[in-house]
Amino acid sequence: MTVAQLEAVSIVRSGATLLDSVDWTIEEGQRWVVIGPNGAGKTTMLQVLGAQSHPTKGTARILGERLGAVDVFELRPRIGVASAALADRIPRSERVADVVVSAAYAVMGRWRENYDDLDHARAQELMQQLRVDHLADRTFGTLSEGERKRVQIARALMTDPELLLLDEPAAGLDLTGRESLVATLSDLCLDEFAPTTVLVTHHVEEIPEGVSHALLLKGGRVVAAGPIEAVLTADLLSQTFELPLAVSQQNGRWAARVIRG
Numbered sequence: 001m002t003v004a005q006l007e008a009v010s011i012v013r014s015g016a017t018l019l020d021s022v023d024w025t026i027e028e029g030q031r032w033v034v035i036g037p038n039g040a041g042k043t044t045m046l047q048v049l050g051a052q053s054h055p056t057k058g059t060a061r062i063l064g065e066r067l068g069a070v071d072v073f074e075l076r077p078r079i080g081v082a083s084a085a086l087a088d089r090i091p092r093s094e095r096v097a098d099v100v101v102s103a104a105y106a107v108m109g110r111w112r113e114n115y116d117d118l119d120h121a122r123a124q125e126l127m128q129q130l131r132v133d134h135l136a137d138r139t140f141g142t143l144s145e146g147e148r149k150r151v152q153i154a155r156a157l158m159t160d161p162e163l164l165l166l167d168e169p170a171a172g173l174d175l176t177g178r179e180s181l182v183a184t185l186s187d188l189c190l191d192e193f194a195p196t197t198v199l200v201t202h203h204v205e206e207i208p209e210g211v212s213h214a215l216l217l218k219g220g221r222v223v224a225a226g227p228i229e230a231v232l233t234a235d236l237l238s239q240t241f242e243l244p245l246a247v248s249q250q251n252g253r254w255a256a257r258v259i260r261g
């Protein structure tokens with residue numbers, strides 16, 4: 001099944017072209033990373049995939065539905081999103097277990113809602129998978145940045161989404177936090193039952209093992225898209241970041257450094 005298909009998608013805001021004629025097909029089970037410098041349009045791209053933004057031009061089909069012709073309020077619950085913008089909306093006083101379970105009803109804050117045992121069991125399972133079950137009774141505001149990222153991902157998975165979108169999951173983490181989160185994301189990417197995933201990052205070092213495909217974005221345009229080995233080449237990455245880069249891969253992890261002439 002095709003999970004997302006973008007055809008000649010452009011997004012224009014206040015006269016600025018944020019995405020410029022983007023073609024992209026995401027098939028079920030694929031794990032994509034979107035890489036590009038600041039301002040390349042990565043977050044804008046995730047907003048299209050998350051049915052939060054409509055193309056100004058072109059067509060976007062997400063989970064079989066064409067944006068502009070579908071009720072986005074029915075489509076959005078089928079998509080799990082973890083991003084800094086969403087994290088900002090989580091009340092700091094909310095219990096971690098409630099942050100996760102409340103996603104079952106697509107609400108922020110669990111007041112008014114009744115949750116059944118199945119939801120609580122699912123939330124518990126996800127907190128274990130993301131290794132935050134020991135924090136279940138803490139409030140969100142007391143967590144470290146790395147712990148918050150994990151809780152957000154557990155929350156994003158709570159509705160059993162068909163598509164999981166992660167916007168810079170490792171941003172702001174120290175080396176220990178980054179490596180530990182990347183290891184958890186690797187487990188997720190290598191799990192055949194995990195949803196189709198798209199992860200955005202600036203850094204090739206943050207790509208988890210198990211990511212199968214890459215899309216390079218620069219100035220709103222796709223530089224290259226396809227199987228990761230074919231796309232994360234020194235030549236294409238250098239073009240994307242406008243730097244002479246050397247790229248290496250070891251044990252499923254990637255690294256890039258500038259070549260000094």
Ligand SMILES: Nc1ncnc2c1ncn2[C@@H]1O[C@H](COP(=O)(O)OP(=O)(O)OP(=O)(O)O)[C@@H](O)[C@H]1O
Pocket residue numbers: 013014016017018036037038039040041042043044045202
């Ligand atoms: N409403 C808007 N009007 C005009 N320009 C905008 C608007 N929203 C975003 N932009 C610009 O569009 C470009 C793409 O933004 P976007 O946030 O998608 O990039 P990004 O690749 O996610 O960047 P970063 O890595 O810095 O988060 C940026 O140059 C941004 O300033």
